[in-house]
Amino acid sequence: MTEGNGRSLGSEASLGQEITDTDVLNCPVCGDELKSLRKLNAHLDTVHGFNDGSPSDTDVDSSRESSVIGLNTLEQSVADKSDSAKPRDVQYKGRYKIKTSHWKKPVDGKSHCFQCNCKITGKTGAINCRKCGEIFCLKHCRNAIKLNENSEYDPIKGMWCKCCRRCFTSREGYNDFGYYRNITEDFLGIRKLKNEDGDLIALQLENRLLNLINGIIKIYLRHMSSIIGSMMIRREVHALERSIVEWKDDRSVSECFICSNSFQMLMRKHHCRLCGQVVCDRVATRCSSDIPVLNLMSAAPDLSFESIANIRDISQFTTCVRVCSLCLRSVYAKRKLEFQKQSPLPSILQEYENLHNLEVLVTKLLPKFNECVNKIHENTAPDEKLVQDLAQLRRKLLQNLTLYDKISKKLIHMDVHSQAELKIQQSIASHASTFIEEKMLPLKRIPNVFTPASEEIKVTSSSDLLFNNLTIAEVKRYREELMVLKEQRYLVETMLNSAAKERRFEEAITLKSNLAEIDKNVENLESRLGDEGFD
16 A cells, blocks of 8 residues: 555565665655655654754755655654554644544555545555545645645635645635726726826927927028028028927937838938937838928918918928828827818718618617507407508508618628728628518518408498498508508519519518518408409
8 A cells, every 4th residue: 555656555664674875765654765764864853753853964855855745745744752653633744733533544455546436556646635534546636725723724824735626626716716906997097197198298299390380481481582592491490400309319329219120221310300219211111201391280270380371482382391100190190080070971981871870760660560560469350540550660661671771782882992991891781681681570470460360340321331342441441551562562572673683582582472471462452342442
């Protein structure tokens, strides 16, 4: 019988045998196999409590040995030498004692692993779960939890002990999400600070841009009539740009501030006039651009730029300013967004807005429509006003669905100008087809409502009778129903032809069955009316 990492129980090895440091020794108490006499002494002192408390040269090895044994092997210890002969119900780990009275004792040749039911042998090893006390092979008792003196789970004051998988997973708090703290307020505070910092940076860049452009305009107005005006303007503008912001020394810079590409002979260094960083002018990355002053002014009309009304020929005012992409985004991103909000929507989004409005209308009408249908089906003699309301609701629904189908087809065949518009178009086509198919199904219930199976005819006098035993009221009502059905037949037939052309087969099958039912009811009403029907 073995327990721990292949240790033998009841070994014949004893302390009285003649041994050397190279022999494998067995502990006389627990049967552990130890590779040297020094390790055996450390094992006896540390694990089984034979140490008298005096320090020795084996302290280092014993502490290392105990740290390994504490979680990986079975520890059965006693308080002192005098307790070794008594039945033990407490396991000592240093000065910490753990209850062991509930441990099951292994029986040589008869014990089995509680989990895999394999026979306990010297190869499998044997170990008790410190919590439940069942016997396991070494393979199925590898977990560790903290237990108190009564072998109960105590994550705060407990001692690390070996346990089985069942005790490990059944402990309180296993697989929980754990302690959490709401940091939303902290996040909002950090984001507010970041936004405030971004706003301050944008305000600083706006002031630099305003001073730069106003200074350029003043320089241009001062020298535009001079013979050497162009040279003077170029020199003073360059001095002005250096005074707006301190330029970074380009001799200490070897790569672009934005794209991090190394500068070469064909890729020059440039300074952004608003932040002073060294950037490149590659077309692929667009890290910086020479932008005309007039374009910068028109893109930010809310800034108080100098008036250019005194410039006689604005077309000659072609001065440009080198600005990096980061500064452009900080100054003009919000302005561009506001401008796009005020500008009209693209045609595809305008049509989608109309489509969405129709969808909302159909969705609001359908509950009323279903409510009328249920009321009519519940009453054997439905009210004439209720039938008329139902016919009117159905007519509105069919008209809106027809218009919905028409607009969706227009959107599908519309020319797109970007990949984003193409994705929007495909999504609208898929959604429109599903919406029409779902909303057309409830309309199949209607034709049966207009032709109830049994109907009582009240005749007050012979003058109320016309041909085919119909009263004047019945002829009037049947004619109205016939007109509604023929109008609905035209709308459904139009939608059926469109669905067949577009190869929307599921929608076409639904519309076809709806059309056949309408035709059947039209034929029924016409046979009832006879000569009183429409020519």
